[in-house]
Amino acid sequence: MADSAIEETKAALRREAHIARAALSSEERADAARQVARLFFEDIAFAPDDVIAGYWRxxxxxxxQPILVRLIDSGQQVVLPVVQGAEAPLDLRVWEADQPLYEAGFGTLAPSDLAPRAEPDLVLMPLLGFDDAGTRLGYGGGYYDRTLAEIGKKPMLVGLAFAAQELPHIPRGDHDIPLDVVITEAGVRFFGKSA
Structure with a gap:
């Protein structure tokens, strides 16, 4: 499939995924977040010295946030992404328990500009949709693709989603990096060599 056809298909899938996600009630969202956090700590292996990248919803x-708070409370090193520009990779800054978060654009919060940077061993990724091959449908800005291409190691990629966000098939371009795991309120699914 040509790149323009892939992007056209993805644009239609993004509209569909937005509708599915928006249809969930606030109670369904809260219940799902608690269930996903429980499944993350039960089923995802990481070391105490691993750096974990999260996101602010x-x-x-x-x-x-239930995952991030528990990680920080346990002393795990957590980084949060900051958008630096439309074509730049994300800046991954360490969030420490006693440090405040600041407005970082797009309705998100992030650590201070002075916070140290760290490369993650595991990345919790937001998404619009996913399929049974581990393909992630993001917002189309390419921020995570650029960031992952610059990281010196291959972190475990863990998509966090509602079960309603699963799509039958998402076309994958050359730059699209598949997920290793997706966690929804319905369970944990491993893909590829992590399976």
Whole structure:
């Protein structure tokens, strides 16, 4: 499939995924966030010295704050992404328990500009949709693709989503990096060599 056809198909899938995600009630969202957090800590292996990248929920994304708070409370090193520009990779800054978060654009919060940077061993990724091959449908800005291409190691990629966000098939371009795992309120699914 040519790049222009892939992008056209993805644009239609994004509209469909937005509608599915927006249809969820606030109670369904809160219940799903708790269930996903429980499944993350039960089923995802990581070391105490691993750096874990999270995100601060925007719009109607699955809220990973229950995961982040528990990680920080346990002493795990957590980084949050900051958008630096339309064509730049994300800046991954360490969030420490006693440090405030600041408005970082797009309705998200992030650590201070002075916070140290760190490369993650595991990345919790928001998404609009996913399929049974581990293909992630993002917003189309390419931020995570650029960021992952610049990281010196291959982190485990864990998509966090509502079960309603699963799509039958998402076309994958050359730059699209598949997920290793997707966690929804319905369970944990491993893809590829992590399976």
């Amino acid at each position: 925007i719009r109607d994304e699955l809220d990973c």
